[in-house]
Amino acid sequence: MGLTITEKILASHAGKAAVEPGEFIIARPDMVMGNDLSTAGAIGVLKQMGATKVFDPEKVVIVFDHLVPAKDIQAADLLKGVRQWVREQGIALFYDEGRHGIAHIILPEQGLALPGDLIIGGDSHSCTYGAVGAFSTGVGHTDLAGVLALGEIWLKVPASIKFTYHGTLGPWIMGKDLILATIGKIGIDGALYQAMEFRGPALATLGMSERLTMCNMAIEAGGKSGIIVPDGMTLAYVKERARRPWTVYQSDPDARYVAEYDFEITGMRPQVAKPFSPDNVVSVDEVAGTPLDQVFIGSCTNAKLEDLxxxxxxxRGKKAHAGTRLIVIPASTWIWNQALKEGLLEIFAEAGAAVSTPTCGACFGGHMGILGAGEVCLSTSNRNFVGRMGHPTAQSYLANPAVAAASAIKGCIAAPEEVGA
Amino acid sequence: MIRGRAWKFGDDVNTDVIMPGKYLAMRNPELIAPYIMEGIDPDFGKKARPGDIIVAGKNFGCGSSRETAPGGLKAFGIGAVIAPTFARIFLRNAVNIGLPVLECPAAAGIREGDLVAVDVASGRITDETTGAIYHAAPFPPFLQELIAAGGLVNYARKRLGLA
Known part of the structure; x- marks a missing residue:
């Protein structure tokens, strides 16, 4: 019986020839990621564990993203504590202010997430790295401490679900639309405990940015991971970034899947998730005209260079609507610099946007664009639960960056065609 | 044995409502404990008492991996969370820190305010108000060992040869 790419990666990291869904394994990761919040939590737990050294400083990457630049005194003290710990541990892969960005964008961009890797990240959107053909999943800070101390983690081998995308992408249709349609179809727990394997002729035409967005939101369907078998596009992306060898795994033709879904995307309209759940998905046309107080282009989901x-x-050459605030937050320092060189930041500034240094910021209601009571936002981020971006009565709609830009111009939810795009 | 009043919640209770993002920089669970479930019921922290039990719908704890969600519930003194299914990161976090979680679809029959007793070891849930008895699905042996070891901190201490 054949194996899926997920089963092959897990088997190889558990020292086994094969694994089966439901089996418990002890696996050794190639890379462990902690952000400012989860690392701060893990440092305390490491002390309780009595662990004085991380298992291998070269396999640990620490990225400041949630609270950076320090949003208040509490955050400043938290960041200070993590900086000191990183120095003590001799961790060189440290993305502090000035090199910082959102971890899920930094890891692939800097060649720290590679095909065939097993990556454990102290953040739920760590499933993003599946876009390069890695198995990656998110954990809390106690699990993060455990893997930092031991260099191993227990995992239950997930069953895989196959998602196949057919057809041709229409104008302004992005990875975000495919994944929103997918979550809308299977629901917020439709892939609970399972690996989501994305494939198909339409997917093959998608660039890495779109693939990262799709794997990023696997968690929004309850998925343990999202993954795409590497192809030429993946290898071209990886080759110019990798600093260590990698392994390409394929899913066998007779691999087992617990479920299979097929999507025909020819003629698909941009998708929008309405409040208050990422699976509350409709066509943009159904919510067009909804007035907006704020448009947020940012987050690990949709603030990559291609998104910007x-x-x-x-x-370009247009202004955000007078009654609508536009906030643009590039996902990493490298992206910010590229966006500067390409003149993108100037376009945003001239459109009346507030452009910020990279941070998770508004996405999790932390800082840089929190919503007040009753305010309505369209966001390129990944979650729109009650209170996610601020006040519990505020509402967020999730969409792709093209819809976000058009909506900022119109001051209400709008399809890109409505602004002549 | 854990004994407390039941508080009912619906499906897909996410960690953004269990512990909103504005409290993420607060590292002390005791400080965030009063704000649990604020996104659904701002008064929950005033109405509930230590020992009380949350009985919720499917996929409890979905969304963000923030450990302040189970950490806040535990610090408040929530005795146990009963749901048909849990989101996987929340389940791991709860097991790791020793917040009792029980998977039991039938326990949906428990009504708000019922007095409920939970025997975590056996998975037996007794609604003392109605007399109904439910049995939670046992965790796989590996997880039972982790729970018996007292959570991940003790497990790691053993693996490191420190305990």
Missing amino acids: RIAARIL
């Missing part, structure tokens, strides 16, 4: 280029293409 698309938003800038629509915003």
Whole structure:
């Protein structure tokens, strides 16, 4: 019986020839990621465990993203404590202010997430790295401490679900639309405990940015991981970034899947998740005209260079609506610098946007764009639960960056065609 | 034996409502404990008492991996959370820190305010108000060992040869 890419990666990291869904394994990761919040939590737990050294400083990457630049005194003290710990541990892969960005974008961008890797991240969106053909999943800070101390983690081998995308992408249709349609179809727990394997002729045409967005939101369907078998696109992306060898795994033709879904995307309209759940998905046309107080282009889901280029293409020479705040937060320092060189930041600034240094910021209601009572936002991020971005009565709609840019211009939810795009 | 009043919640209770993002920089669970479930019921922290039990719908704890969600519930003194299913990161976090979680679809029959007794070891849930008895699905042996070891801190201490 054949194996899925997920089963092959897990078996190889558990020292086994094969594994089966439901089996418990002890696996050794290639890379462990902690952000400012989860690392701060893990440091305390490591002390309780009596662990004085991380298992291997070269396999640990620490990224400041949630609270950076320090949003208040509490955050400043938290960041200070993590910096000191990183120095003591001799961790060189440290993305502090000035090199910082959202971890889920930094790892693939800097070649720290590679095909065939097993990656454990102290953040729920760590499933993003599946886009390069790695098995990656998110954990809390106690699990993060455990893997930092031991260099191993227990995992239950997930069953895999196969998602196949057919057809041709229409204008302004992005990875975000495919994954929103997927979550809308299977629901917020539709892939609970399971690996989501994305494939198909339409997917093959998608660039890495779109694939990262799709794997990023696997968690929004309850998935343990999202994964895409590497192809030429993946290898071209990885080759110019990797600093260590990698392994390409394929799913066998007779691999077992617990469920299979097929999506025909020819003719698909941009998708929007309405409040208050990422599976509350409709076509943009059903919510067009909804007035907006704020548009947020940011987060690990949709603030990559390609996302910013698309938003800038629509915003070029136009202004955000007078009654709508536009906030643009590039996902990493490298992206910010590229966006500067390409003139994208200027386009945003001239459109009346507030452009910030990279941070998770508004996405989790931390800082840099929190919503007040009753305010309505359209966001390119990944979650729109009650209170996610601020006041419990505020509402967030989730969409792709093209819809976000068009909506900022119109001051209400709008399809890109409505602004002549 | 854990004994407390039942508080009922619906499906897909996410960690953004269990512990909103504005409290993420607060590292002390005792400080965030009063704010548990604030996103659903701002008065929950005033109405509930230590020992009380949450009986919720499917996929409890979905969303963010923030450990302040189970950590806050535990610090408040919530005796146990009963649900048909839990989101996987929440389940791991709860087991790791020793917040009792029980998977039991039939326990949906428990009504708000009922007095409920939970025997975590056997998975037996007794609604003392109605007399109904439910049995939670046993965790796989590996997880039972982790729970018996007292959570991940003790497990790691053993693996490190420190305990």
